[in-house]
Amino acid sequence: MDLLDNLTLGFSVALSFQNLTYALLGCILGTLIGVLPGIGPVATIAMLLPITFHLPPTASLIMLAGIYYGAAYGGSTTSILVNLPGEASSVVTCLDGYQMARNGRAGAALSISAVGSFFAGTVGTIIIVMFAEPLTRMAQKFGPADYCSLMALGLVAAVILASGSVVKAIAMVFLGLLFGLVGTDVNTGAQRFTFDLPELSDGIDFAPIAMGLFGIAEIVVNLERHLTRTGGTIKVTSLWPTMEEVRRAVPAALRGTFLGAALGVLPGGGPTLGAFSAYTLEKRLSKNPGQFGKGAVEGVAAPEAANNAAAQTSFIPMLTLGIPSNAVMALMVGAMIIQGIQPGPEVMTKKPDLFWGMIASMWIGNAMLVVINLPMIGIWVKLLTVPYRFLAPAILLFCCIGAYSLQNSTFHVMQVAVFGVLGYVFVKLGCEGAPFLLGLVLGPQMEEYFRRAMLLSRGDPMVFLERPISLGLLITTALLLLLMALPSFKKARKEAFVEEEG
Amino acid sequence: MNRFLSKDFLSGLMFIGFGLIALYFGQKLALGTPVRMGPGYVPRMLSLTLLGLGALVCIVAVVSGSDPVERLKWKPITLVTIGIICFGLLFERAGLIPALIVLVTIASLAGEEFKLTEVIGLIVTLAVLCTLVFKVGLGMNIYILRGVW
Numbered sequence: 001m002d003l004l005d006n007l008t009l010g011f012s013v014a015l016s017f018q019n020l021t022y023a024l025l026g027c028i029l030g031t032l033i034g035v036l037p038g039i040g041p042v043a044t045i046a047m048l049l050p051i052t053f054h055l056p057p058t059a060s061l062i063m064l065a066g067i068y069y070g071a072a073y074g075g076s077t078t079s080i081l082v083n084l085p086g087e088a089s090s091v092v093t094c095l096d097g098y099q100m101a102r103n104g105r106a107g108a109a110l111s112i113s114a115v116g117s118f119f120a121g122t123v124g125t126i127i128i129v130m131f132a133e134p135l136t137r138m139a140q141k142f143g144p145a146d147y148c149s150l151m152a153l154g155l156v157a158a159v160i161l162a163s164g165s166v167v168k169a170i171a172m173v174f175l176g177l178l179f180g181l182v183g184t185d186v187n188t189g190a191q192r193f194t195f196d197l198p199e200l201s202d203g204i205d206f207a208p209i210a211m212g213l214f215g216i217a218e219i220v221v222n223l224e225r226h227l228t229r230t231g232g233t234i235k236v237t238s239l240w241p242t243m244e245e246v247r248r249a250v251p252a253a254l255r256g257t258f259l260g261a262a263l264g265v266l267p268g269g270g271p272t273l274g275a276f277s278a279y280t281l282e283k284r285l286s287k288n289p290g291q292f293g294k295g296a297v298e299g300v301a302a303p304e305a306a307n308n309a310a311a312q313t314s315f316i317p318m319l320t321l322g323i324p325s326n327a328v329m330a331l332m333v334g335a336m337i338i339q340g341i342q343p344g345p346e347v348m349t350k351k352p353d354l355f356w357g358m359i360a361s362m363w364i365g366n367a368m369l370v371v372i373n374l375p376m377i378g379i380w381v382k383l384l385t386v387p388y389r390f391l392a393p394a395i396l397l398f399c400c401i402g403a404y405s406l407q408n409s410t411f412h413v414m415q416v417a418v419f420g421v422l423g424y425v426f427v428k429l430g431c432e433g434a435p436f437l438l439g440l441v442l443g444p445q446m447e448e449y450f451r452r453a454m455l456l457s458r459g460d461p462m463v464f465l466e467r468p469i470s471l472g473l474l475i476t477t478a479l480l481l482l483l484m485a486l487p488s489f490k491k492a493r494k495e496a497f498v499e500e501e502g
Numbered sequence: 503m504n505r506f507l508s509k510d511f512l513s514g515l516m517f518i519g520f521g522l523i524a525l526y527f528g529q530k531l532a533l534g535t536p537v538r539m540g541p542g543y544v545p546r547m548l549s550l551t552l553l554g555l556g557a558l559v560c561i562v563a564v565v566s567g568s569d570p571v572e573r574l575k576w577k578p579i580t581l582v583t584i585g586i587i588c589f590g591l592l593f594e595r596a597g598l599i600p601a602l603i604v605l606v607t608i609a610s611l612a613g614e615e616f617k618l619t620e621v622i623g624l625i626v627t628l629a630v631l632c633t634l635v636f637k638v639g640l641g642m643n644i645y646i647l648r649g650v651w
Contacts, residue, residue, distance in 0.1 A: 051640070165559075167558055167559050168510065170555060171513075171556060174517075174555060175517065177548055178549065178552060181548070185541035187539075188532075188540065188541050190532070190540075190541035192541055192545060193524070193527055220579045223613055223614075224575045389610065389613040389614075389620075390620075392612070393606040393610055394624070397589075397605055397609075397628055400601075400605060401598075401636060405636070405642055410591070410593055410594055413586060413589060414586075414587065417587050420582065420583060421579065424579050425516070428572065429571070430509045430569065431513050431516075447544045451543075454539065458537050459535060459536035459537035
């Protein structure tokens with residue numbers, strides 16, 4: 001059996017001492033940043049990108065993946081104990097988790113969220129295993145025109161599910177695509193937008209942009225807001241939930257898992273969307289919705305399961321098609337490119353050890369996280385007392401050293417400064433950074449596919465409409481754009497994000 | 503509030519600005535034909551689209567209005583940027599420790615509280631940590647203090 005062989009290979013890679021260490025390191029780092037408010041997984045992964053340059057490819061991706069789902073676990077801890085969501089995806093957990101803690105059920109809430117997350121992570125991993133091969137096989141039939149349309153669909157879909165103005169988000173995608181063109185033209189060798197700087201001839205490095213846009217801009221915004229911590233810490237007594245709580249949590253976690261897993265695959269989806277939808281679903285299904293917001297077990301179990309399931313399944317489009325569905329996945333693509341791996345369907349066939357090793361490590365990482373989070377809860381809570389005025393300079397310093405270490409050049413440090421300012425401008429103007437990043441990552445590939453498709457069709461743009469796969473993808477893209485223009489959808493979308501921000 | 507100082511109108515202007523920059527610096531790149539595209543074809547396409555979208559954002563912002571821009575606080579962004587630039591200038595010329603001291607001090611000034619003892623403690627901790635992680639642990643080829651180590 002093929003699948004079994006692949007999984008055996010995966011586990012043999014993931015269980016090597018080196019990879020286990022990096023998985024553990026990633027999980028610990030992820031939990032750490034999940035617990036600390038004011039720094040999210042996007043900024044952390046961006047900062048660590050240069051360091052992964054020195055690691056073997058499999059180890060680096062395993063570590064980055066660990067940070068991503070570790071953050072989902074860590075974020076829930078602070079939501080429950082101090083009513084501070086460390087991550088956007090655990091904002092909903094605050095609603096009922098903190099109330100449970102105030103009712104003296106902090107331990108139960110923590111263990112339900114951890115076990116629920118672990119279960120969801122397991123299901124998410126199984127879903128990746130099941131879908132990876134068929135999707136990859138499908139992707140291998142794609143021609144250049146199909147790829148181009150697929151990327152267009154991915155970019156548009158990511159825009160719809162992002163918050164804020166749609167036209168602005170689309171413009172951000174185009175801006176990102178444009179930045180992606182800087183450097184030497186692959187086909188002719190001409191220098192484009194390099195301003196005679198030799199450092200730019202290989203293109204603008206991805207890591208300094210990500211660090212500036214997400215790391216620096218985030219720090220500056222936090223400094224402006226005077227990030228302060230309030231609220232007393234709650235003591236954790238017994239970690240065991242009662243039978244009644246288990247009876248209510250299990251079906252909720254199951255529903256959350258499947259809803260989250262489904263939403264995670266969508267471009268632009270991911271943990272946050274999954275958690276919010278799962279909470280809303282539970283509230284609608286509940287016989288006494290009045291309980292929600294006052295410490296309902298379902299309100300903890302469902303969103304926690306959903307955000308973790310979504311964190312797992314959002315790897316699917318990235319691993320099989322090479323299309324990132326959110327900012328974290330865009331960074332993972334960046335990490336692969338740094339390592340000289342072109343993400344896409346070839347990864348599975350050409351680098352099966354990396355592909356299956358990473359998937360196996362996700363399950364192992366989820367198991368580690370339960371251990372890291374439950375018995376060691378006291379340590380993480382202590383970390384909350386570190387004031388932001390210590391964190392901000394430290395984070396800045398790591399960004400700078402990281403940027404320098406990319407190519408041992410201070411040019412990259414200066415780039416971080418420039419993109420930090422740009423990122424700040426984006427925040428002030430309400431422009432989302434994520435669409436920009438997706439455009440930037442996909443830009444060079446999309447141009448190549450576009451030029452190749454046009455060359456094959458002898459300059460006839462109709463090729464995008466004549467190939468059935470491409471046509472289908474473009475019709476879907478057009479439908480999505482139409483949907484966005486509908487007033488009722490506009491309203492629903494606005495409401496969804498108002499709830500999210502509140 | 504002036505409707506031209508809204509978030510959306512200014513974003514539109516920003517997109518137009520970037521579009522114009524790309525058009526100007528891309529004008530020397532050969533366009534080629536749709537069959538054999540030159541290096542300038544796709545950039546031209548993208549910058550024109552960006553111009554169009556920027557104009558659209560501006561028009562919508564003026565017609566239907568949008569949120570005003572929040573008051574800018576110059577201190578954090580300016581100090582953080584200066585800190586990073588100083589770090590970049592000092593890192594190779596003087597070494598990690600001087601660059602670190604300047605960056606951490608300037609970045610600490612950007613926050614609302616500044617206590618000298620705390621900042622010194624932070625500098626010492628970070629200096630030890632970075633030396634151990636980057637120089638000893640990862641074996642990076644950097645100066646800790648130029649001329650000394």
